[in-house]
Amino acid sequence: MANSDNKKTDRRKFFATTLQSVGLTALGGMLWSGYTNEVKASPLVLRPPGAIKENDFLSACIKCGLCAEACQNRETNRDKETGLAKKGTLKMAKGGDHRLIGTPFFIPTEVPCFMCEDIPCVPVCPSGALDQLSVSNDKGELDINKASMGLAVVHKESCIAFWGIQCDACYRACPLLGEAITIEMHRNERTGKHTFMLPIVNDNACTGCGLCEQACVTEKPAIFVLPNEVSKGKAGDHYVKGWDKEDEKRIENAKAEETTTERSNQSSADYLNSGDLY
Amino acid sequence: MNKIKYLLLRRVTQIIILGLYFGANAYGWKMLSGTFGSSKLMGFIPLADPYTTLQVLASGFVLGADVLLGALIITIFYMVVGGRAFCSWVCPINMVTDLANWLRRKLKLDKEEVNYRFLKRNTRYWIMVLGLIVSAVVGIAAFEVFSPITIMQRGIVFGFGMGFAVVLAIFLFDLFGVRNGWCGHLCPLGAAYSIIGKASIIRVDHNHENCTNCMECKIVCPENHVLHMVNKESIMVTDGECTNCGRCIDVCGDDALEFSIRNFLKK
Numbered sequence: 001m002a003n004s005d006n007k008k009t010d011r012r013k014f015f016a017t018t019l020q021s022v023g024l025t026a027l028g029g030m031l032w033s034g035y036t037n038e039v040k041a042s043p044l045v046l047r048p049p050g051a052i053k054e055n056d057f058l059s060a061c062i063k064c065g066l067c068a069e070a071c072q073n074r075e076t077n078r079d080k081e082t083g084l085a086k087k088g089t090l091k092m093a094k095g096g097d098h099r100l101i102g103t104p105f106f107i108p109t110e111v112p113c114f115m116c117e118d119i120p121c122v123p124v125c126p127s128g129a130l131d132q133l134s135v136s137n138d139k140g141e142l143d144i145n146k147a148s149m150g151l152a153v154v155h156k157e158s159c160i161a162f163w164g165i166q167c168d169a170c171y172r173a174c175p176l177l178g179e180a181i182t183i184e185m186h187r188n189e190r191t192g193k194h195t196f197m198l199p200i201v202n203d204n205a206c207t208g209c210g211l212c213e214q215a216c217v218t219e220k221p222a223i224f225v226l227p228n229e230v231s232k233g234k235a236g237d238h239y240v241k242g243w244d245k246e247d248e249k250r251i252e253n254a255k256a257e258e259t260t261t262e263r264s265n266q267s268s269a270d271y272l273n274s275g276d277l278y
Numbered sequence: 279m280n281k282i283k284y285l286l287l288r289r290v291t292q293i294i295i296l297g298l299y300f301g302a303n304a305y306g307w308k309m310l311s312g313t314f315g316s317s318k319l320m321g322f323i324p325l326a327d328p329y330t331t332l333q334v335l336a337s338g339f340v341l342g343a344d345v346l347l348g349a350l351i352i353t354i355f356y357m358v359v360g361g362r363a364f365c366s367w368v369c370p371i372n373m374v375t376d377l378a379n380w381l382r383r384k385l386k387l388d389k390e391e392v393n394y395r396f397l398k399r400n401t402r403y404w405i406m407v408l409g410l411i412v413s414a415v416v417g418i419a420a421f422e423v424f425s426p427i428t429i430m431q432r433g434i435v436f437g438f439g440m441g442f443a444v445v446l447a448i449f450l451f452d453l454f455g456v457r458n459g460w461c462g463h464l465c466p467l468g469a470a471y472s473i474i475g476k477a478s479i480i481r482v483d484h485n486h487e488n489c490t491n492c493m494e495c496k497i498v499c500p501e502n503h504v505l506h507m508v509n510k511e512s513i514m515v516t517d518g519e520c521t522n523c524g525r526c527i528d529v530c531g532d533d534a535l536e537f538s539i540r541n542f543l544k545k
Binding site: 033 | 302303304305306311312313315316317318324326330331334337338339340341342344345348404405408409411412415416417418419420422423424428429432433435436437438439440441442443444
Protein backbone atom coordinates (compact mmCIF):
# COMPACT_ATOMS: atom_id res chain seq x y z
CA MET A 1 0.00 0.00 0.00
CA ALA A 2 2.71 2.43 1.04
CA ASN A 3 4.65 1.44 -2.02
CA SER A 4 1.83 2.28 -4.42
CA ASP A 5 1.33 5.62 -2.66
CA ASN A 6 4.95 6.39 -3.23
CA LYS A 7 4.58 5.46 -6.85
CA LYS A 8 1.60 7.75 -7.14
CA THR A 9 3.38 10.77 -5.67
CA ASP A 10 6.44 9.94 -7.76
CA ARG A 11 4.32 9.89 -10.85
CA ARG A 12 2.56 13.08 -9.85
CA LYS A 13 5.90 14.73 -9.20
CA PHE A 14 7.20 13.56 -12.54
CA PHE A 15 4.21 14.98 -14.39
CA ALA A 16 4.35 18.24 -12.45
CA THR A 17 8.07 18.71 -13.14
CA THR A 18 7.66 17.84 -16.80
CA LEU A 19 4.74 20.23 -17.14
CA GLN A 20 6.68 22.98 -15.41
CA SER A 21 9.76 22.44 -17.56
CA VAL A 22 7.73 22.47 -20.74
CA GLY A 23 5.77 25.51 -19.58
CA LEU A 24 8.88 27.46 -18.67
CA THR A 25 10.53 26.46 -21.94
CA ALA A 26 7.50 27.73 -23.84
CA LEU A 27 7.58 30.97 -21.86
CA GLY A 28 11.29 31.38 -22.53
CA GLY A 29 10.78 30.57 -26.18
CA MET A 30 8.07 33.17 -26.54
CA LEU A 31 10.07 35.91 -24.82
CA TRP A 32 13.14 34.98 -26.81
CA SER A 33 11.24 34.94 -30.11
CA GLY A 34 9.58 38.25 -29.33
CA TYR A 35 12.86 39.89 -28.44
CA THR A 36 14.65 38.46 -31.48
CA ASN A 37 11.84 39.57 -33.75
CA GLU A 38 12.06 43.10 -32.38
CA VAL A 39 15.82 43.47 -32.73
CA LYS A 40 15.82 42.42 -36.36
CA ALA A 41 13.42 45.18 -37.30
CA SER A 42 15.74 47.96 -38.43
CA PRO A 43 14.85 48.89 -42.00
CA LEU A 44 17.14 51.92 -42.27
CA VAL A 45 20.43 50.15 -42.60
CA LEU A 46 22.92 50.13 -45.47
CA ARG A 47 24.67 46.83 -46.08
CA PRO A 48 27.97 46.07 -47.86
CA PRO A 49 27.94 45.64 -51.66
CA GLY A 50 26.53 42.34 -52.87
CA ALA A 51 24.36 41.90 -49.77
CA ILE A 52 21.37 39.69 -50.44
CA LYS A 53 17.87 40.93 -49.58
CA GLU A 54 17.76 42.35 -46.06
CA ASN A 55 15.47 39.71 -44.63
CA ASP A 56 17.65 36.89 -45.95
CA PHE A 57 20.79 38.78 -45.00
CA LEU A 58 19.74 38.90 -41.35
CA SER A 59 19.48 35.14 -41.36
CA ALA A 60 22.55 34.44 -43.50
CA CYS A 61 25.14 36.73 -41.92
CA ILE A 62 27.20 34.71 -39.45
CA LYS A 63 28.59 37.93 -37.93
CA CYS A 64 32.24 37.04 -38.42
CA GLY A 65 33.41 40.51 -39.45
CA LEU A 66 35.67 39.31 -42.27
CA CYS A 67 34.10 41.88 -44.62
CA ALA A 68 34.74 44.75 -42.20
CA GLU A 69 38.32 43.58 -41.67
CA ALA A 70 38.90 43.36 -45.42
CA CYS A 71 37.41 46.83 -45.85
CA GLN A 72 39.59 48.41 -43.20
CA ASN A 73 42.78 46.65 -44.25
CA ARG A 74 42.52 47.12 -48.00
CA GLU A 75 45.60 48.59 -49.66
CA THR A 76 43.82 51.79 -50.63
CA ASN A 77 42.87 52.54 -47.03
CA ARG A 78 46.40 53.11 -45.73
CA ASP A 79 47.30 56.46 -44.31
CA LYS A 80 49.96 57.82 -46.67
CA GLU A 81 52.14 59.13 -43.84
CA THR A 82 51.91 56.47 -41.14
CA GLY A 83 51.12 53.48 -43.36
CA LEU A 84 48.45 52.39 -40.89
CA ALA A 85 44.92 51.45 -41.82
CA LYS A 86 42.36 54.24 -41.53
CA LYS A 87 38.82 53.75 -40.31
CA GLY A 88 37.09 51.50 -42.79
CA THR A 89 33.65 51.97 -44.30
CA LEU A 90 32.06 48.88 -42.80
CA LYS A 91 31.23 48.83 -39.12
CA MET A 92 30.08 45.84 -37.10
CA ALA A 93 26.84 46.66 -35.29
CA LYS A 94 27.34 46.70 -31.56
CA GLY A 95 24.99 47.19 -28.65
CA GLY A 96 23.42 50.64 -28.95
CA ASP A 97 23.77 50.86 -32.73
CA HIS A 98 20.09 49.90 -33.14
CA ARG A 99 20.92 47.39 -35.81
CA LEU A 100 21.05 43.62 -35.55
CA ILE A 101 24.10 43.08 -33.39
CA GLY A 102 27.20 41.82 -35.15
CA THR A 103 26.05 42.56 -38.71
CA PRO A 104 28.09 44.84 -41.00
CA PHE A 105 26.71 48.20 -42.13
CA PHE A 106 27.91 51.65 -43.06
CA ILE A 107 26.95 55.26 -42.45
CA PRO A 108 27.75 57.40 -45.52
CA THR A 109 28.20 60.65 -43.59
CA GLU A 110 30.90 58.98 -41.49
CA VAL A 111 32.69 56.86 -44.09
CA PRO A 112 30.95 56.18 -47.42
CA CYS A 113 31.70 53.19 -49.62
CA PHE A 114 34.56 54.06 -51.96
CA MET A 115 33.58 51.39 -54.46
CA CYS A 116 36.94 49.59 -54.68
CA GLU A 117 37.36 47.88 -58.03
CA ASP A 118 38.55 44.65 -56.42
CA ILE A 119 35.68 44.73 -53.86
CA PRO A 120 37.73 43.23 -50.99
CA CYS A 121 34.70 42.83 -48.72
CA VAL A 122 32.66 40.47 -50.88
CA PRO A 123 34.80 37.42 -51.79
CA VAL A 124 35.83 36.92 -48.14
CA CYS A 125 32.25 36.36 -47.01
CA PRO A 126 32.10 32.70 -45.96
CA SER A 127 28.36 32.40 -45.43
CA GLY A 128 26.85 33.65 -48.67
CA ALA A 129 25.31 36.76 -47.12
CA LEU A 130 27.35 38.78 -49.61
CA ASP A 131 26.73 37.37 -53.05
CA GLN A 132 29.72 37.62 -55.36
CA LEU A 133 27.63 36.89 -58.45
CA SER A 134 25.49 39.96 -57.89
CA VAL A 135 28.57 42.17 -58.21
CA SER A 136 30.13 40.33 -61.15
CA ASN A 137 29.73 41.08 -64.84
CA ASP A 138 28.90 38.57 -67.58
CA LYS A 139 32.54 37.50 -67.81
CA GLY A 140 32.56 36.63 -64.13
CA GLU A 141 34.85 39.52 -63.19
CA LEU A 142 34.07 41.63 -60.16
CA ASP A 143 32.28 44.82 -61.13
CA ILE A 144 31.45 47.20 -58.32
CA ASN A 145 29.18 49.25 -60.59
CA LYS A 146 26.70 46.39 -60.34
CA ALA A 147 26.37 46.91 -56.60
CA SER A 148 23.05 48.10 -55.26
CA MET A 149 23.49 49.00 -51.62
CA GLY A 150 20.74 51.56 -51.73
CA LEU A 151 19.50 54.53 -53.71
CA ALA A 152 20.34 58.21 -53.26
CA VAL A 153 17.29 60.40 -52.80
CA VAL A 154 17.19 64.20 -53.12
CA HIS A 155 15.06 66.28 -50.81
CA LYS A 156 14.45 69.19 -53.14
CA GLU A 157 13.20 71.62 -50.49
CA SER A 158 16.56 71.58 -48.69
CA CYS A 159 18.78 71.12 -51.76
CA ILE A 160 20.20 74.55 -52.51
CA ALA A 161 20.51 73.73 -56.21
CA PHE A 162 16.71 73.63 -56.26
CA TRP A 163 16.72 77.11 -54.71
CA GLY A 164 18.71 78.36 -57.67
CA ILE A 165 22.08 78.51 -55.91
CA GLN A 166 24.83 76.94 -57.95
CA CYS A 167 26.01 73.72 -56.31
CA ASP A 168 27.06 70.46 -57.88
CA ALA A 169 28.90 68.87 -54.95
CA CYS A 170 27.00 65.60 -55.18
CA TYR A 171 27.31 65.42 -58.94
CA ARG A 172 31.09 65.83 -58.73
CA ALA A 173 31.48 63.42 -55.81
CA CYS A 174 29.63 60.64 -57.61
CA PRO A 175 31.97 57.81 -58.73
CA LEU A 176 29.66 57.26 -61.69
CA LEU A 177 29.86 60.88 -62.75
CA GLY A 178 27.19 61.78 -65.23
CA GLU A 179 25.51 58.39 -64.93
CA ALA A 180 24.14 57.97 -61.43
CA ILE A 181 23.58 61.68 -60.96
CA THR A 182 22.84 63.92 -63.93
CA ILE A 183 22.27 67.66 -63.96
CA GLU A 184 19.01 68.87 -65.42
CA MET A 185 18.89 72.48 -66.57
CA HIS A 186 15.83 74.65 -66.16
CA ARG A 187 15.37 78.37 -66.67
CA ASN A 188 15.10 80.32 -63.45
CA GLU A 189 11.95 82.35 -63.99
CA ARG A 190 12.52 84.37 -60.82
CA THR A 191 15.67 86.07 -62.07
CA GLY A 192 14.98 85.56 -65.71
CA LYS A 193 18.66 85.16 -66.53
CA HIS A 194 19.91 82.20 -64.51
CA THR A 195 19.65 78.44 -64.73
CA PHE A 196 18.55 75.90 -62.19
CA MET A 197 21.07 73.06 -62.29
CA LEU A 198 19.19 70.24 -60.62
CA PRO A 199 20.79 66.98 -59.50
CA ILE A 200 18.73 64.02 -60.65
CA VAL A 201 19.52 60.51 -59.40
CA ASN A 202 19.16 57.65 -61.85
CA ASP A 203 18.12 54.48 -60.14
CA ASN A 204 19.58 52.10 -62.72
CA ALA A 205 23.10 53.48 -62.23
CA CYS A 206 23.18 54.56 -58.57
CA THR A 207 24.93 51.99 -56.35
CA GLY A 208 24.11 53.67 -53.05
CA CYS A 209 27.75 54.23 -52.11
CA GLY A 210 26.91 57.44 -50.28
CA LEU A 211 29.77 59.61 -51.56
CA CYS A 212 27.16 62.20 -52.60
CA GLU A 213 25.63 62.20 -49.12
CA GLN A 214 29.03 62.77 -47.58
CA ALA A 215 29.83 65.55 -50.06
CA CYS A 216 26.53 67.40 -49.64
CA VAL A 217 27.14 70.91 -48.30
CA THR A 218 23.88 71.47 -46.43
CA GLU A 219 23.77 71.18 -42.65
CA LYS A 220 21.92 67.87 -42.86
CA PRO A 221 22.50 66.31 -46.27
CA ALA A 222 19.76 67.08 -48.81
CA ILE A 223 20.83 64.00 -50.77
CA PHE A 224 21.01 60.77 -48.83
CA VAL A 225 21.11 57.05 -49.43
CA LEU A 226 18.19 54.91 -48.35
CA PRO A 227 18.07 51.11 -48.55
CA ASN A 228 16.35 49.80 -51.66
CA GLU A 229 13.43 48.40 -49.71
CA VAL A 230 12.65 51.86 -48.39
CA SER A 231 13.53 54.15 -51.28
CA LYS A 232 11.96 52.33 -54.18
CA GLY A 233 8.33 52.16 -55.20
CA LYS A 234 6.77 49.45 -57.33
CA ALA A 235 4.34 50.02 -60.17
CA GLY A 236 3.00 46.48 -60.10
CA ASP A 237 1.41 44.71 -63.05
CA HIS A 238 -1.40 47.17 -63.59
CA TYR A 239 0.70 49.70 -65.45
CA VAL A 240 2.85 48.82 -68.42
CA LYS A 241 4.93 50.90 -70.78
CA GLY A 242 3.12 49.85 -73.94
CA TRP A 243 5.85 51.42 -76.08
CA ASP A 244 8.56 49.34 -74.45
CA LYS A 245 9.00 45.75 -75.64
CA GLU A 246 11.08 44.87 -72.56
CA ASP A 247 8.51 46.22 -70.17
CA GLU A 248 5.75 44.27 -71.82
CA LYS A 249 7.53 41.04 -70.98
CA ARG A 250 6.82 41.84 -67.38
CA ILE A 251 3.16 40.98 -67.83
CA GLU A 252 3.60 37.88 -69.94
CA ASN A 253 2.71 35.70 -67.01
CA ALA A 254 0.23 38.05 -65.42
CA LYS A 255 -3.20 36.55 -64.99
CA ALA A 256 -6.27 38.50 -65.93
CA GLU A 257 -8.45 39.01 -62.95
CA GLU A 258 -12.07 39.94 -63.50
CA THR A 259 -14.33 41.05 -60.77
CA THR A 260 -17.94 41.62 -61.67
CA THR A 261 -20.51 42.71 -59.22
CA GLU A 262 -24.12 42.07 -59.99
CA ARG A 263 -25.80 45.42 -60.42
CA SER A 264 -28.75 45.85 -58.18
CA ASN A 265 -31.81 47.58 -59.64
CA GLN A 266 -33.24 47.89 -56.23
CA SER A 267 -30.42 49.96 -54.78
CA SER A 268 -31.04 52.98 -57.02
CA ALA A 269 -34.67 53.03 -56.04
CA ASP A 270 -33.78 52.56 -52.39
CA TYR A 271 -31.34 55.40 -52.61
CA LEU A 272 -34.04 57.78 -53.83
CA ASN A 273 -36.50 56.66 -51.24
CA SER A 274 -34.19 56.47 -48.25
CA GLY A 275 -34.68 60.12 -47.48
CA ASP A 276 -31.02 60.91 -47.30
CA LEU A 277 -31.38 63.59 -49.93
CA TYR A 278 -30.25 66.55 -47.86
CA MET B 279 54.40 28.10 -10.17
CA ASN B 280 53.16 24.55 -10.45
CA LYS B 281 50.01 25.64 -8.67
CA ILE B 282 48.97 27.84 -11.58
CA LYS B 283 50.62 26.08 -14.53
CA TYR B 284 47.48 25.31 -16.50
CA LEU B 285 45.76 28.50 -15.41
CA LEU B 286 48.66 30.51 -16.84
CA LEU B 287 48.79 28.41 -19.98
CA ARG B 288 45.08 28.93 -20.51
CA ARG B 289 45.25 32.67 -19.98
CA VAL B 290 48.18 32.93 -22.37
CA THR B 291 46.31 30.87 -24.98
CA GLN B 292 43.13 32.92 -24.57
CA ILE B 293 44.99 36.21 -24.81
CA ILE B 294 47.10 35.14 -27.79
CA ILE B 295 43.98 34.00 -29.66
CA LEU B 296 42.15 37.24 -28.89
CA GLY B 297 45.29 39.18 -29.80
CA LEU B 298 45.48 37.48 -33.18
CA TYR B 299 41.82 38.26 -33.87
CA PHE B 300 42.40 41.84 -32.76
CA GLY B 301 45.47 42.18 -34.99
CA ALA B 302 43.57 40.83 -37.97
CA ASN B 303 41.33 43.87 -37.87
CA ALA B 304 43.72 46.48 -36.51
CA TYR B 305 46.86 45.56 -38.43
CA GLY B 306 45.65 43.26 -41.18
CA TRP B 307 47.31 40.11 -39.78
CA LYS B 308 46.37 36.92 -41.53
CA MET B 309 47.01 34.35 -38.77
CA LEU B 310 43.48 34.23 -37.42
CA SER B 311 40.86 36.59 -38.80
CA GLY B 312 37.11 36.93 -38.39
CA THR B 313 35.40 36.00 -35.14
CA PHE B 314 34.34 32.74 -33.48
CA GLY B 315 31.22 32.59 -35.64
CA SER B 316 33.44 32.04 -38.64
CA SER B 317 37.18 32.54 -38.99
CA LYS B 318 40.07 32.05 -41.35
CA LEU B 319 43.21 30.38 -40.05
CA MET B 320 46.38 31.44 -41.90
CA GLY B 321 44.19 33.15 -44.44
CA PHE B 322 42.73 30.01 -45.98
CA ILE B 323 41.67 27.30 -43.50
CA PRO B 324 38.03 27.98 -42.65
CA LEU B 325 36.83 27.57 -39.07
CA ALA B 326 33.28 28.01 -37.83
CA ASP B 327 31.39 27.53 -34.63
CA PRO B 328 29.17 24.44 -34.88
CA TYR B 329 26.29 25.82 -32.79
CA THR B 330 26.25 29.15 -34.63
CA THR B 331 26.27 27.24 -37.91
CA LEU B 332 23.35 25.10 -36.76
CA GLN B 333 21.39 28.21 -35.80
CA VAL B 334 21.86 29.78 -39.22
CA LEU B 335 20.88 26.52 -40.90
CA ALA B 336 17.83 26.31 -38.63
CA SER B 337 16.86 29.85 -39.62
CA GLY B 338 16.47 28.53 -43.14
CA PHE B 339 19.56 29.78 -44.94
CA VAL B 340 21.77 27.37 -46.85
CA LEU B 341 25.22 28.44 -45.76
CA GLY B 342 28.27 28.66 -47.97
CA ALA B 343 30.69 25.72 -48.15
CA ASP B 344 33.34 27.66 -46.24
CA VAL B 345 31.25 27.84 -43.10
CA LEU B 346 30.10 24.22 -43.34
CA LEU B 347 33.65 23.00 -43.81
CA GLY B 348 34.83 25.27 -40.99
CA ALA B 349 32.20 23.92 -38.63
CA LEU B 350 33.20 20.40 -39.56
CA ILE B 351 36.88 21.09 -38.85
CA ILE B 352 36.08 22.59 -35.44
CA THR B 353 33.69 19.76 -34.59
CA ILE B 354 36.22 17.10 -35.49
CA PHE B 355 38.98 18.84 -33.55
CA TYR B 356 37.02 19.04 -30.30
CA MET B 357 35.38 15.69 -30.82
CA VAL B 358 38.65 13.86 -31.26
CA VAL B 359 41.20 15.92 -29.37
CA GLY B 360 40.07 18.79 -27.19
CA GLY B 361 36.81 17.81 -25.55
CA ARG B 362 35.07 20.89 -24.17
CA ALA B 363 38.38 22.80 -24.24
CA PHE B 364 36.86 25.72 -26.18
CA CYS B 365 35.16 26.87 -23.00
CA SER B 366 38.27 27.11 -20.86
CA TRP B 367 41.08 27.62 -23.36
CA VAL B 368 39.52 29.90 -25.98
CA CYS B 369 36.29 31.56 -24.86
CA PRO B 370 36.88 35.10 -23.52
CA ILE B 371 33.83 34.89 -21.24
CA ASN B 372 35.75 32.22 -19.32
CA MET B 373 38.04 34.96 -18.01
CA VAL B 374 35.03 36.94 -16.81
CA THR B 375 33.30 34.03 -15.10
CA ASP B 376 36.58 32.74 -13.63
CA LEU B 377 37.12 36.16 -12.10
CA ALA B 378 33.57 36.18 -10.75
CA ASN B 379 34.13 32.73 -9.30
CA TRP B 380 37.42 33.65 -7.71
CA LEU B 381 35.84 36.73 -6.14
CA ARG B 382 32.95 34.60 -4.95
CA ARG B 383 35.35 32.36 -3.10
CA LYS B 384 37.35 35.28 -1.69
CA LEU B 385 34.20 37.06 -0.53
CA LYS B 386 32.87 33.77 0.85
CA LEU B 387 29.59 34.23 -1.00
CA ASP B 388 29.09 30.50 -1.25
CA LYS B 389 28.45 29.89 2.42
CA GLU B 390 24.73 30.14 1.89
CA GLU B 391 23.88 27.70 -0.84
CA VAL B 392 20.64 28.71 -2.50
CA ASN B 393 18.50 26.18 -4.22
CA TYR B 394 17.61 27.42 -7.67
CA ARG B 395 14.85 25.07 -8.54
CA PHE B 396 14.73 25.66 -12.24
CA LEU B 397 18.34 26.49 -12.78
CA LYS B 398 19.74 23.03 -13.06
CA ARG B 399 22.90 22.24 -14.93
CA ASN B 400 20.87 20.64 -17.69
CA THR B 401 19.04 23.94 -18.37
CA ARG B 402 21.68 24.70 -21.00
CA TYR B 403 20.62 21.74 -23.12
CA TRP B 404 17.04 23.03 -23.09
CA ILE B 405 18.33 26.46 -24.08
CA MET B 406 20.46 24.93 -26.82
CA VAL B 407 17.47 23.19 -28.38
CA LEU B 408 15.21 26.18 -27.77
CA GLY B 409 17.75 28.41 -29.52
CA LEU B 410 17.45 26.30 -32.64
CA ILE B 411 13.66 26.35 -32.48
CA VAL B 412 13.54 30.12 -32.02
CA SER B 413 16.02 30.51 -34.90
CA ALA B 414 13.67 28.50 -37.10
CA VAL B 415 10.59 30.45 -36.01
CA VAL B 416 12.02 33.97 -36.24
CA GLY B 417 14.38 33.36 -39.14
CA ILE B 418 17.61 34.63 -37.61
CA ALA B 419 20.29 33.00 -35.46
CA ALA B 420 18.61 33.46 -32.09
CA PHE B 421 21.46 33.01 -29.62
CA GLU B 422 23.74 35.29 -31.61
CA VAL B 423 21.39 38.17 -30.80
CA PHE B 424 22.73 38.36 -27.27
CA SER B 425 25.57 35.84 -27.09
CA PRO B 426 28.01 37.39 -24.59
CA ILE B 427 30.79 35.30 -26.13
CA THR B 428 30.77 36.86 -29.56
CA ILE B 429 29.67 40.23 -28.18
CA MET B 430 32.78 40.27 -26.00
CA GLN B 431 35.01 39.05 -28.80
CA ARG B 432 33.65 41.56 -31.30
CA GLY B 433 33.94 44.16 -28.55
CA ILE B 434 37.65 43.49 -28.32
CA VAL B 435 38.15 43.36 -32.08
CA PHE B 436 35.77 46.08 -33.31
CA GLY B 437 34.83 48.10 -30.20
CA PHE B 438 32.34 47.39 -27.43
CA GLY B 439 29.62 50.06 -27.61
CA MET B 440 26.88 49.11 -25.21
CA GLY B 441 27.91 45.47 -25.57
CA PHE B 442 29.96 45.62 -22.38
CA ALA B 443 26.64 45.63 -20.47
CA VAL B 444 26.02 42.01 -21.47
CA VAL B 445 29.47 41.00 -20.28
CA LEU B 446 28.98 42.90 -17.03
CA ALA B 447 25.60 41.22 -16.57
CA ILE B 448 27.24 37.79 -16.85
CA PHE B 449 29.88 38.84 -14.34
CA LEU B 450 27.31 40.06 -11.82
CA PHE B 451 25.12 37.00 -12.35
CA ASP B 452 28.00 34.65 -11.66
CA LEU B 453 29.29 36.70 -8.74
CA PHE B 454 26.07 37.46 -6.87
CA GLY B 455 23.64 35.08 -8.50
CA VAL B 456 24.29 31.46 -9.22
CA ARG B 457 27.73 29.89 -8.81
CA ASN B 458 28.98 29.00 -12.30
CA GLY B 459 25.63 30.35 -13.42
CA TRP B 460 26.48 31.18 -17.01
CA CYS B 461 29.08 28.62 -18.07
CA GLY B 462 27.75 25.83 -15.92
CA HIS B 463 24.00 26.23 -16.30
CA LEU B 464 22.92 28.46 -19.18
CA CYS B 465 25.40 28.72 -22.03
CA PRO B 466 24.09 26.75 -25.04
CA LEU B 467 27.49 26.94 -26.71
CA GLY B 468 29.02 25.14 -23.76
CA ALA B 469 26.21 22.62 -23.98
CA ALA B 470 26.98 22.00 -27.64
CA TYR B 471 30.68 21.56 -26.93
CA SER B 472 29.87 19.21 -24.03
CA ILE B 473 28.06 16.96 -26.45
CA ILE B 474 30.67 17.28 -29.19
CA GLY B 475 33.62 16.66 -26.89
CA LYS B 476 32.18 13.76 -24.95
CA ALA B 477 34.47 11.14 -26.45
CA SER B 478 37.65 13.16 -26.91
CA ILE B 479 40.98 11.57 -26.10
CA ILE B 480 42.48 14.24 -23.82
CA ARG B 481 41.09 13.60 -20.34
CA VAL B 482 41.91 14.30 -16.72
CA ASP B 483 42.98 11.08 -15.01
CA HIS B 484 42.48 10.44 -11.31
CA ASN B 485 44.79 8.33 -9.21
CA HIS B 486 42.86 7.44 -6.12
CA GLU B 487 45.94 5.94 -4.37
CA ASN B 488 47.54 9.39 -4.10
CA CYS B 489 44.37 11.27 -3.14
CA THR B 490 44.20 12.63 0.41
CA ASN B 491 40.60 13.72 0.07
CA CYS B 492 41.41 17.42 0.60
CA MET B 493 38.63 18.38 -1.85
CA GLU B 494 40.60 21.32 -3.25
CA CYS B 495 39.80 20.10 -6.75
CA LYS B 496 36.07 20.09 -6.13
CA ILE B 497 36.24 23.64 -4.75
CA VAL B 498 37.87 25.09 -7.86
CA CYS B 499 36.15 22.93 -10.46
CA PRO B 500 33.48 24.87 -12.39
CA GLU B 501 31.66 21.60 -13.15
CA ASN B 502 32.52 19.72 -9.98
CA HIS B 503 30.00 16.94 -10.51
CA VAL B 504 32.37 15.54 -13.13
CA LEU B 505 34.86 14.79 -10.34
CA HIS B 506 32.57 12.22 -8.73
CA MET B 507 35.36 9.63 -8.72
CA VAL B 508 37.74 11.63 -6.57
CA ASN B 509 39.04 9.52 -3.67
CA LYS B 510 36.82 6.68 -4.80
CA GLU B 511 38.08 5.19 -8.01
CA SER B 512 41.13 5.51 -10.21
CA ILE B 513 39.35 6.37 -13.44
CA MET B 514 39.33 9.17 -15.97
CA VAL B 515 36.98 12.13 -15.99
CA THR B 516 34.85 11.11 -18.92
CA ASP B 517 31.91 13.48 -18.46
CA GLY B 518 31.55 15.74 -21.50
CA GLU B 519 30.90 18.71 -19.24
CA CYS B 520 34.51 18.71 -18.04
CA THR B 521 36.14 21.68 -19.77
CA ASN B 522 39.65 20.26 -19.58
CA CYS B 523 40.72 23.46 -17.85
CA GLY B 524 43.23 21.63 -15.71
CA ARG B 525 42.52 23.75 -12.64
CA CYS B 526 42.02 20.60 -10.54
CA ILE B 527 45.46 19.39 -11.60
CA ASP B 528 46.92 22.77 -10.58
CA VAL B 529 45.47 22.76 -7.09
CA CYS B 530 46.08 19.08 -6.36
CA GLY B 531 48.99 18.79 -4.00
CA ASP B 532 49.11 15.02 -4.06
CA ASP B 533 49.69 14.20 -7.73
CA ALA B 534 46.33 12.53 -7.80
CA LEU B 535 45.17 14.26 -10.99
CA GLU B 536 46.92 14.57 -14.33
CA PHE B 537 46.09 15.01 -17.99
CA SER B 538 46.13 11.77 -19.86
CA ILE B 539 45.21 10.23 -23.17
CA ARG B 540 42.11 8.13 -23.17
CA ASN B 541 42.80 4.57 -24.05
CA PHE B 542 39.80 3.10 -25.79
CA LEU B 543 41.26 -0.37 -25.88
CA LYS B 544 41.65 -0.68 -22.12
CA LYS B 545 38.32 -0.97 -20.44
